[in-house]
Amino acid sequence: MINIAIFVSGSGTNCENLIRYFADSERVNCALVVSNKPDAFALVRAQNHGVETAVAPKAQLNDPDFMMPLLTEHHIDFIVLAGFLPLVPDFLIEAFPRRIINIHPALLPKYGGKGMWGHHVHEAVKAAGETETGMTVHYVTPVCDSGEIIAQFRTPLSPDDTVDDIAAKEHVLEMEHFPKVVEKVLFETFSNVE
Numbered sequence: 001m002i003n004i005a006i007f008v009s010g011s012g013t014n015c016e017n018l019i020r021y022f023a024d025s026e027r028v029n030c031a032l033v034v035s036n037k038p039d040a041f042a043l044v045r046a047q048n049h050g051v052e053t054a055v056a057p058k059a060q061l062n063d064p065d066f067m068m069p070l071l072t073e074h075h076i077d078f079i080v081l082a083g084f085l086p087l088v089p090d091f092l093i094e095a096f097p098r099r100i101i102n103i104h105p106a107l108l109p110k111y112g113g114k115g116m117w118g119h120h121v122h123e124a125v126k127a128a129g130e131t132e133t134g135m136t137v138h139y140v141t142p143v144c145d146s147g148e149i150i151a152q153f154r155t156p157l158s159p160d161d162t163v164d165d166i167a168a169k170e171h172v173l174e175m176e177h178f179p180k181v182v183e184k185v186l187f188e189t190f191s192n193v194e
Helices: 013-021 041-048 064-073 090-095 118-127 163-189
Strands: 002-008 028-035 052-055 078-081 100-104 132-139 149-156
Touching (some): 002 013, 013 028, 013 163, 041 052, 078 163, 132 163
Parallel strands (some): 002 078, 028 052
Antiparallel strands (some): 100 132
8 A cells, every 4th residue: 555645734625635535545545635724624624534634834844853754654655735835845756756745726837936925926918918838747856946846737728717717627627637647646656665
């Protein structure tokens, strides 16, 4: 069994989508949901599905003596960022080489980097007059949003689309594709795990 931890900061729609997707899996277990915010609704969603949760504010997130035992206790093999805003500390990236992936609500390398999350991304896409947007899944490296791209999915935009319309169109892609991409990466990474 592959145990994954989902790192979240917000409401947790992608988190819950992953939990549901893998609920009956014989190979993948959503073992832990970690949030940097104690009031993140994602924690409630996880608890409603019987998934254990933990809160790791900045000090704990950046403390190997807190994070490593937490992940070890839950036998975590892989980390999925699903709307997680802080930078992942280097010690985690080193402990999980090519085993941390992130979802980004734009077609990287456009609209990535510091401050580019959530509505900020969609506002930038609208301001630039883009004719399409999409989602990107990529490996996490020490440089924000710069890791190798695993998959991208696109959706057309019209000049009449509001920022909320852009966000909604992109979110449809996340709901449809993110769990399948996570599953594919997991099976490729752990091809010898039953």
